[in-house]
Amino acid sequence: MTDTPAPASTAAPARAMTRRRVLIYATSVLAGLLLVAWCVHWWRNGRFQIETDDAYLRADIVTVAPRISGYLAEVRVQDNQALKAGDLLASIEDPDYQAHVDQAQAAVDEALAETRAQQARIANLAARQRQQQSLIAEVEGRARAAEAESRQANQEDRRQRHLAAQEVSSAQQLERAQADTRKADAALASARAALAARRAQVAIIDTEQQFAQARHDKAQAAVAQARARLALARIDLQHTQIRSPVDGTAGQRSLRIGQYVEAGAPLLAVVPEAAYVVANYKETQVDAMRPGQPAHIEVDALGGLELKGRVDSFAPASGAQFALLPPDNATGNFTKIVQRMPVRIRLEPGQPRAAELRPGMSVIVSVDTHHE
Template sequence: MKKTAEVNAEPVVAPAPHVVPAAQAEAVAAPAASAKKKRGPTRLIVMLAVPVALAAGGGYFWLNGGRFVDTDNAYVQQVKVSLSADVAGRVTEVDVHENQSIKAGDVLFRIDPTPYQIALDQAEAGLAAARVNVEQLRVSYATAQAKLEAANLTLGLRQKEYDRKKVSVDQGNSASSALDDVTLSLQTATSGVTLAKQELAAASAALAGNPDISADDVPAVQTATALRDSAQRNLDKTAVVAPAAGIVSQMANLNVGQFVATGTTMASLIKSDDVWVDANFKETQLDGLKNGLPVEVTVDAYPGLKLEGKVDSIGAATGSQFSLIPAQNATGNWVKVTQRLTVRVKLDDPTQAAALRSGMSAMVAVDTGKTTYEKMFGAKS
C-alpha cells in the first residue's frame, strides 16, 4: 500500500516568480520617489501651522477675554431677625403660623398681661402720692415763710425793748441787771429767726430750690413718672409685634401655655424687602473688582431669571479670619490654600427678588469693563 501511494502521487510544482524588467522597475519607482519628495514640505508646513494657529487663537481670546469675573460660590442673603419677648410670662395667644407673610406691627403672640397690669396700677398710685407730697411741700414752704416773718417781727420788738433798756442803764436810771431779761429775750428772738430761715431753706430744697416749680418737674414726681412709664411699657410689651415686614418661621417652639423668658428666641423673621447676594471670590480674582461694577446674577432655583446688580462692598478679610479657630501657619507643616473674600452684591430692582429665599445658591458674574490685554498694558487691543 505504501508503494502504490507513492506511485500515484503527483509532484507539486511551485509557480515561478514574476520577473519585472529593470527598466520598467526604474520607471515605476521614479514617480513614487518624486511624489514623496513633493509631499514632504507641505505636510511639515501643515503640521507647524495648525499648532501655531491654535496658539495664536488661544492667545487672542485670552488677551481679549477676562472682562467678566464669575463664581458659583455665591448665596442669596436676607436679614434674619430673632423674635423674642421683652418681658417674661406665659403665652396666652399665638396669632401667626409657620411661613406666614406679615407686616411690621402685626401681633405675633401675647403674654399674660395680669401681673404687668397690677404693676402699672401700683406705679400710677405711687405717682399720685408723689404729686400729693409736692402739695404738702408747698404748704410746708408757706408755713416756713410765715414762721420766718413772725420771727423777724419778734426780733424787731425784742431789739427795740433792748435798746430802750440799754439807754436807761447807760443814763443811770436803771440798774445793769435790768438788761439781763431783755438780752435773753433778744437772743431767743435771734435764734428763732435763724431756725425759721433753716426751715424755709429746707422747704425750698424739697421743692428743688424753686417754690414755683411745676409738680411734674419735681425729682420725686419724675421718678414716680418713670416707674409708671416703665410699667406701662412692660404691659404694652406683653403683645409681641413684628419689628419689620417679612416671613415668620420656626414657630414650632411657640405654643399657648408655654412660659417665655425675657430675651429667649421663640421664632425667626426673614425680611423679604432686603435681599442681597454674597459672592465668595478667590483672592486671585479680585484684581479689577471695585464698588459699583455691574453684576449679573442667576439663581440655581430659577435658571431663566437674570438679576442685575452692582458690587456694593468687598470683604475686609478672608473667611478664615472670621472662623472661630483661625488657622495657625507658624509651623513648617504648611500648605498654601487659595483664600476667598466675600463680595456683597446689591440688586438694582429688589422687586425682582421677591421669589428668592435666603441661602439659595447663585452664580455671579462681574463686568470689570477691561479685558486681560487692557489690564496688562492699559490700552485696547
C-alpha cells in the same frame, strides 16, 4: 462624425462633488467667522467676565425675641405669613405687669404728696419768719422805750441825790427815785433779753428752713425715681405685646399659646424681602473687581432666572477667618489652599420675579471687570 454625449451617471456625481465642496467651504468659512466673532467677543468682553458658582442669596434676617418673661396668652402669626413692621405677633399675659404699673403709680402719688407736704412746711416756716421779724420789731420798740425810761429814771435819781445832799428833798423822795431807777434798769434788761431771744429764734427758723428745703429736694428726687420706675413698668407692660420689627415673611416659628417664654429667647425669624448676593470668589479673581461694577446673576432655583446687580462691597477678611476654628498654617506640613473672598452684590430694584427670591438659593455670578 458626431459627438457622443457624456453619460448621465458620470455628470451627477460631479455635480454632487461640487455641491459638497461648496458646503464644506461655506461651513469652514462660517466656522471661521464664528471663531473670529467669538475671539473678538472674548477679547472685548469675555476676558473681563469673572464668574463663580460659589454664590448664594442672603438677607438680613431678624430674630424676634421677647424682652420680658411670661406665658403667651395669644399668638396671631402663622408659618410663612407676610408681615408688616408693627404687626402684632403674640401677647404675653399682662396682669402682673399691670399690677406693677399700678404699684409704681401709687409710689408716684405718694412721692408727690410728700413733696406737697414739704412745700407746705417751707411756706409755714416762711410765714413764721415774717412773723418773727414783726415780733423783733415790736420787741425792739419796747427795748427803746425801756431804755428811755431807764435814762429818765437815772436822771431823776441823780437829781434827788443832789437835792437830798442840799437837804431840799426828803429821804422818801430819794428812795422812790432809786426804786424807779432799779425798776427801769430791770425793764431795760428784760427788753434786751427778749430781743436777743427773738433774734435767736430767727436763726433757729433759718436752720429749720434749710432742713425743710433739703427734705423737699429729697422728696423731689423720690418723685423722679418713682416716675422712672413707673416708666419702666409701662415699658414692660408694652413689651407684653410682641410686634414685628420689619417688613418680611415669618419663619422658624416656635411660639404656641400657653408657652412660657424667657426674655431674649428666640421665638420667630422675620425674613425681609430685600435680598442680596454673597459671592465667594477665589482670592486670585478679585484683583480687578471694584465697587459699582455690573454683575450678571443666574438663579438656579428659578430656571436660570437672570438678574442684574452691582458689586457693593468686599468682606474685610476671607471666609476662613470668620470660621469657628480659623486655620493655623504655622506648621511644618503647610499646604497652600486658595482662599475665598466674600463679595457682596446688591440687586437692581424693580426686576421681574424678585419677590420669589429666597435667602439660601444658589446662584451663578459673573462680574464685568471691564467697567470701573
